Amino acid sequence: MAYSDKVVDHYNNPRNVGSLDKSDQTVGTGIVGAPECGDVMKLQIKVDDGGLIEDAKFKTFGCGSAIASSSLATEWLKGKTVDEAEEIKNTQIVEELNLPPVKIHCSVLAEDAIKTALNDFREKNGMPVVERKGHH
Amino acid sequence: MSLKFPIYMDYQATTPMDPRVLEEMNPYFDDKFGNAASRNHSFGWEAEKAVDDAREKLAAVINADPREIIFTSGATESDNMALKGVAEMYKKKGNHIVTSAIEHKAIIDSAKRLETWGFDVTYIEPPEDGITTAEMVEDALRDDTILVSIMAANNEVGVLNPIAEIGALCRGRGILFHTDATQGYGKIPIDVDEMNIDLLSASAHKVYGPKGVGIIYVRRRRPRVRLSAIIDGGGHERGMRSGTLNVSGIVGFGKAAELCMEEMEEENIRLTNLRDKFKATMFESLEEVYVNGHETKRLSGNLNLSFPYVEGESLIMGLSDVAVSSGSACTSASLEPSYVLKSMGRGDELAHSSIRYGFGRFTTEEEIDYVAEKTTDIVNRLREMSPLYEMVKEGVDLSKVEWQSH
Numbered sequence: 453m454a455y456s457d458k459v460v461d462h463y464n465n466p467r468n469v470g471s472l473d474k475s476d477q478t479v480g481t482g483i484v485g486a487p488e489c490g491d492v493m494k495l496q497i498k499v500d501d502g503g504l505i506e507d508a509k510f511k512t513f514g515c516g517s518a519i520a521s522s523s524l525a526t527e528w529l530k531g532k533t534v535d536e537a538e539e540i541k542n543t544q545i546v547e548e549l550n551l552p553p554v555k556i557h558c559s560v561l562a563e564d565a566i567k568t569a570l571n572d573f574r575e576k577n578g579m580p581v582v583e584r585k586g587h588h
Numbered sequence: 589m590s591l592k593f594p595i596y597m598d599y600q601a602t603t604p605m606d607p608r609v610l611e612e613m614n615p616y617f618d619d620k621f622g623n624a625a626s627r628n629h630s631f632g633w634e635a636e637k638a639v640d641d642a643r644e645k646l647a648a649v650i651n652a653d654p655r656e657i658i659f660t661s662g663a664t665e666s667d668n669m670a671l672k673g674v675a676e677m678y679k680k681k682g683n684h685i686v687t688s689a690i691e692h693k694a695i696i697d698s699a700k701r702l703e704t705w706g707f708d709v710t711y712i713e714p715p716e717d718g719i720t721t722a723e724m725v726e727d728a729l730r731d732d733t734i735l736v737s738i739m740a741a742n743n744e745v746g747v748l749n750p751i752a753e754i755g756a757l758c759r760g761r762g763i764l765f766h767t768d769a770t771q772g773y774g775k776i777p778i779d780v781d782e783m784n785i786d787l788l789s790a791s792a793h794k795v796y797g798p799k800g801v802g803i804i805y806v807r808r809r810r811p812r813v814r815l816s817a818i819i820d821g822g823g824h825e826r827g828m829r830s831g832t833l834n835v836s837g838i839v840g841f842g843k844a845a846e847l848c849m850e851e852m853e854e855e856n857i858r859l860t861n862l863r864d865k866f867k868a869t870m871f872e873s874l875e876e877v878y879v880n881g882h883e884t885k886r887l888s889g890n891l892n893l894s895f896p897y898v899e900g901e902s903l904i905m906g907l908s909d910v911a912v913s914s915g916s917a918c919t920s921a922s923l924e925p926s927y928v929l930k931s932m933g934r935g936d937e938l939a940h941s942s943i944r945y946g947f948g949r950f951t952t953e954e955e956i957d958y959v960a961e962k963t964t965d966i967v968n969r970l971r972e973m974s975p976l977y978e979m980v981k982e983g984v985d986l987s988k989v990e991w992q993s994h
Contacts, residue, residue, distance in 0.1 A: 455905065463905055469973050486991035487976060488936035490899055490925065494975035511975040515901035519973065568992070 455516055456550035462520035467527050470509040472496040480573025482565040491518045491558065495565035497529055497537070499573055505529050505537060510565075517555040521545050521562035534570055538582060593909045595955045599889050599948035600743050600771060601913060605840070606796035606949065612843040613798065616836035624833045625824060635835045642842025646803055649845045650769075650788060651779040658804045658825045659833055663770040665818075666789035666804035667694035667737075669829070670766040673815030674735045674787070675702050678764070682732035688712040688720045690928040691739050695768055699737075712738075716933050718745045718881040722753035729757075735764045740772030740788075744915065744928040744944060745881030746890025748776060755784030764813060770794055774848030775856070775887060780805060786813050792837065796949060797844030801837035804829075851949075859888035859947050862956050866945065867891055869960040874967055880915075880929055880942055889947040894929075894938040897977035898970045903943060906966035910959050915942040937986075 455463070471494075474481045478499050485492040491514030498507040508526035512519045524545055529537050542559035545551070551559055571581040596604065616638065624639045626632025643654040660666045675685065687699050689711040699709045710728040714720045720738050729736075736758050741748050751767055758765035766787035769778060773790035780788060788805040792798055806828065807813045821830025870877050870893065880892040892915075895903065900914030915926030925939035934942075945959070971977040976986060 460905075463902070466973060471978065483975065484992050487940070487986060488991075490901075490936075490940040492975050492991070494978075511973055511978060513897060513974045513976045514899050516905040518899075519902060564992075 458524075458549050459516055459520040459551075462523040462549075463516045466510075466519060466523045468507075468509050468523065468530075469511065471511065472498050472507065472509050477576050478573075480569040480571070480576070482568030482570075482572060484564045484568055485514070485561055487513065490514060491561060493518065493522050493561055493565040495522060495525060495562075495569045497534075497569050497573060499534060503533050505532050505534070514558065514561075515555070517549065517551055518558040518561060520549050521551075521558045522565065524548060525562045525566055529566065534573060537566060537570055540566055591954055591958055595910045595959060597945050597947065597951065597955070597959060598911045598913050599946035599951070600746070600794075600887075600944065601946065602793045602799065603796045603948055604950060605798060606844060606847060608847060609797055609840045609843045613836045613840040616839050620835075622835070624835055625822065635833075638835060638839050639833055642838045642845075645842040645846045645849075646790075647805075649774055649778070649849055650785075650805060651781055652805050653808060655826075656780075656805050656808050658806055658828050659838055660802045660804055660829055661800055661834075662793075662802035663692075663768065663789045663791035664694040664802075665829075666791075666802050667692065667768055668698050669804050669815060669818055670768075670787045670789060671695065671698040671702060671735070671737060672818060673828070674764055674766070674813075675705070675707055676816035677814050678734045679707075682730075682734040684708045684710070684730045684733040685735045685737070686710045686712065686725060686728045686733055687737045688714060688739070689931040690714060690718065690720075690742060690744075691737065692743055692768055692770065695737055695739070708732075713931055717885075718742055718747040718928075718932050719885060720749050720754075722750055722757045725754050726757055729761060729763065733761075733763050735766060737766040737768065740767045740769040740778065741776065741887050742881065742928065743771050744926060745892045745932070746771070746887040747881040748772070748885045748887065751778070751785065752783040758786075759784040764811075771887060771890075774845055775852065775889070777852070780807070786811070792841035792844055795841075795844045795848050798837045798840045801834050801841050803841070855949060856888045859951070862947055862951060862953060863888060863891050865953070866947075866956045866960050869957070870963065873960075873964040878938065880932070880934060880938075889951075891945045891947075892942060893945070894934070894942045895967045896938065896941055897974045897980065898967050899940055900942055902970055903941075903963070903966055906970070907959070907962060910962065912959075913944045913946070915939050915944065 472479045480497045483494045494511045496509045497505045500506040508529040510522040512522045542563040545559035622631030622635035624635040647654040764786045768789045774795040786807045791802040878894040929939035
């Protein structure tokens with residue numbers, strides 16, 4: 453399978469690999485996927501006093517497209533408010549990375565990871581969580 | 589010696605042609621173009637002679653009579669012939685066929701077809717070492733079993749099955765025994781008489797010959813095996829496989845077989861040394877690596893490894909200048925990881941983390957060293973990026989985690 457240049461770039465130079473302290477109240481963590489399915493994503497955000505996402509980190513077990521999707525997600529999260537981040541859609545990731553149909557599930561997983569991390573942050577800080585539609 | 593990229597390490601998928609094979613074939617694309625079935629002129633006689641010579645060389649590899657070699661388009665066709673041809677011919681004798689769950693798809697899918705025709709098929713599930721033993725076969729046999737089909741060497745994990753023992757068992761019970769020897773023919777010693785093999789499939793392109801040509805060995809005496817033809821036509825190949833013979837391909841397969849016979853022993857020693865060096869380097873430089881399939885009962889040119897916490901396709905992406913194959917789902921159109929590794933009880937997780945390294949006649953020590961070092965670098969880099977590796981380092985038992993699968 454041929455990868456798009458953008459996927460290759462994120463794979464070779466992943467942005468924001470790493471971990472944040474998950475017990476920190478300003479940090480939201482989302483871990484989605486399962487090892488037997490071949491992909492697990494961990495995505496974390498750190499929110500500053502003004503409600504802006506000041507930092508985002510990821511770790512991913514998965515194919516190149518899964519790594520690229522989560523790497524891109526961390527780039528897009530930084531500087532957004534929690535509510536703005538909620539608007540990130542998997543279709544935007546597909547478009548940006550030129551993912552082929554068999555790799556769309558990687559973008560879905562990335563969107564899932566974002567939303568799970570956002571809700572984790574909300575829950576920790578007594579904010580109402582955003583109801584999610586059923587899983588895929 | 590300088591390395592030439594990309595490095596080919598997928599010898600179980602196919603092999604490059606040996607230049608000596610190509611040289612032998614060339615005249616048959618040119619002025620020796622005759623049809624081996626033309627009986628009335630020298631063009632035909634010349635082609636027939638070339639085919640007969642090749643048939644002799646191909647038979648010698650497995651100690652068969654040349655008349656027992658039937659030419660096909662490849663091992664997939666040979667496997668189809670063995671299963672469907674025997675089932676059709678012997679259906680009055682019985683209704684049951686035994687094979688294993690980790691055979692090549694040419695066997696599995698032919699067996700599935702037979703099920704739709706009303707046959708019963710037992711698929712033996714070998715344990716973690718990947719080996720199908722004679723005891724497992726014996727347990728699966730029934731009074732109405734007409735055929736056992738067990739591969740000589742597995743294409744994914746390279747393990748060797750005890751073909752002689754299975755052959756002896758089947759002969760004792762009067763059941764026909766077919767072996768798909770696509771990965772074993774010309775690479776490991778096979779003797780159809782000593783091993784009581786009744787039918788055998790092989791392919792040219794796995795032994796440095798051309799693509800599109802294969803053989804099926806069909807025993808002529810004690811017992812005489814009969815097959816219903818799948819392809820009808822001019823009655824070529826004793827009526828078992830009609831169609832004008834691929835003379836140039838057959839000449840190439842014959843030459844390739846001859847070279848395998850001459851060089852088998854030496855080549856196996858060289859490849860075993862290379863493989864063991866490769867394996868030792870990996871085990872020294874990485875903290876967790878598993879060999880898939882039996883450690884020693886395997887093809888000299890195969891090493892199937894799992895690198896926990898790293899997904900196979902991402903590893904292959906990092907090995908961009910090396911041609912290897914992965915049991916992970918993402919590389920194939922299906923979303924299921926390797927049915928071979930799954931069936932061996934490896935678990936989906938390790939199946940997703942597996943890479944098949946295939947070595948062969950043109951693999952050099954420099955290539956082995958390069959690929960071992962590169963694999964180590966990438967596995968380490970990807971583990972640093974892996975949430976699973978991080979969790980394990982924190983002391984989390986991954987099997988106890990409630991995953992949010994999608």
